[in-house]
Amino acid sequence: MSDGWILGLDLGTSGLRGVITDETGEIHAEAAAPLTDQSPTTWSAALSGVLLELKPHLSRVHHIIADATSSTVMLWDNGVSSPVLMYDDGRATQEYAAIRDQLPADSAAHGATSTLSKVLWLRNHCPVSSGTRIAHQVDWLNAQFLGFPPPTDWNNALKLGYDPIREQWPDVIEQLLSPLSPPKVVPSGTPLGSVQEAVQDTWGFPHQCTVHAGTTDSIAGFLAAGAQALGDAVSSLGTTLALKIVSERPIFSPSHGIYSHRLGRRWLAGGASNVGGGSLLEMFSLEQVRALSKRQPGPKRGIACYPLRGVGERFPEADAKKAGLWPDKHLPEAVRFQAIVEALVAIEKKGYERLHALGAPAPQRIFCVGGGCRNAMWQRLRSAQLPHVVAQTVERPPAWGVTRLLADEGP
Structure with missing residues (x-):
């Protein structure tokens, strides 16, 4: 054409x-x-x-x-x-x-x-x-x-x-x-x-x-990020967290919330969690999120956290009864904020590990789309924990x- x-x-x-x-x-x-x-x-x-x-x-x-x-x-x-x-x-x-x-x-x-x-x-x-x-x-x-x-x-x-x-x-x-x-x-x-x-x-x-x-x-958003080669992945850091990766073979695992779309001669495998940027707004105002995201991350404290806003998770494990786990509200706000962001990065990492374990390629490049791409702390923690992060993704519209x-x- x-x-x-x-x-x-x-x-x-x-x-x-x-x-x-x-x-x-x-x-x-x-x-x-x-x-x-x-x-x-x-x-x-x-x-x-x-x-x-x-x-x-x-x-x-x-x-x-x-x-x-x-x-x-x-x-x-x-x-x-x-x-x-x-x-x-x-x-x-x-x-x-x-x-x-x-x-x-x-x-x-x-x-x-x-x-x-x-x-x-x-x-x-x-x-x-x-x-x-x-x-x-x-x-x-x-x-x-x-x-x-x-x-x-x-x-x-x-x-x-x-x-x-x-x-x-x-x-x-x-x-x-x-x-x-x-x-x-x-x-x-x-x-x-x-x-x-x-x-x-x-x-x-x-x-x-x-x-x-x-x-x-x-899928239009995936293509807009510039991803198309085998092993290219896109993390959509919006209200919820969605991951997709180009694979040579389809992967379907409803128990993990994973399914695959055709993409030309290849497949686009992935899933979507119920956690994401919206999790931050459960504890903080938008103004607080903007201010706290500019801070340098402090030392990792290992605070247990799974920031579900409601009951039930889709990916990387499908569990209709899973409940959220939040940092203690008496902790300083900077500590609580970082604990939630660390949890989001851990869930993203587990998602790609799950896809790889089920047959998808290991990510070669991870592109980022969505509002979370502008959260500086989120991006710093992702760069430290995820392989092959592409920080310079050019955002174009799905159209x-x-x-x-x-x-x-x-x-």
Whole structure:
């Protein structure tokens, strides 16, 4: 793919962002619009705002590719949608309990927040007809350009129960979804069709503009960090801590909260903990975090700490009953702060060790994305404890990262 510019779109939890690049990755234009809620009406208004700002450049765009929040899903029937269930919506506890023992042990569809559990909840609580379709957030976005419900990509399909190794839907998933049908699945980057004429006329896209299957927001963020070689890893230090590493083989271990996405000819293995930057805000204000993070770390005191804000952990050990362990509140605030950061680094280190023990390569380069990258103490402690830390990660938006799926030399 080397002709024309690329429009990358990232539909997330707080906003929609668009980036126009050429095939080398140089950015020529950017735009963003906030989201006040999660609904197709709000998404549509944000999309119009982004396209309006980018309109002077759209005549040169020959390719469109998008990412969106993994496991955000709805039912869709002739343009009318059910409520949107977000990635972290956990209401489908009864639905998951009813299917848990029927799922393959290594399926990414385990859990009440999985796409499969949420779709079953929607099926049980919303009107369903012969024309009702399952639509991930990214499917809705692609349909705005195509004019028809498209196939989904193999990364967004994972938590609906798709088998990325055999590249097919297991029979049990089709049976559980009935009378709904699972969507057709294609590899990320696959051409889905041309931009419909009405959209061309409104926004000025050329007639030969192609829409491509995209991916999830986390994978777009991984690519935006610059990681793509075997052994490249990305630690996302946001509200929660998420790790991913490029592997030659897939790794699935639900008991450790680990699953794998396809990434070109390779795999992206990883997991997400429930601890992270949000743990610091449990004990400190944002102003305190900013001030304390600038301090030099003191001597390590070995204070026992596992800073879970609620009950339950996903990775590097899946334990629904695990409770948090916090530093004694009578300790000086600098000591408590460092103890929490040390615990976050230890959990990150254990996560990479767990992935390696299960067959992933040892990290060769660890890139960093998210707000934690700007926490100086966190970075100093990571540099002391983790191998091959890349401190000079260039932060680019996921909307740029998703365009790399169409680069001449993809992962």
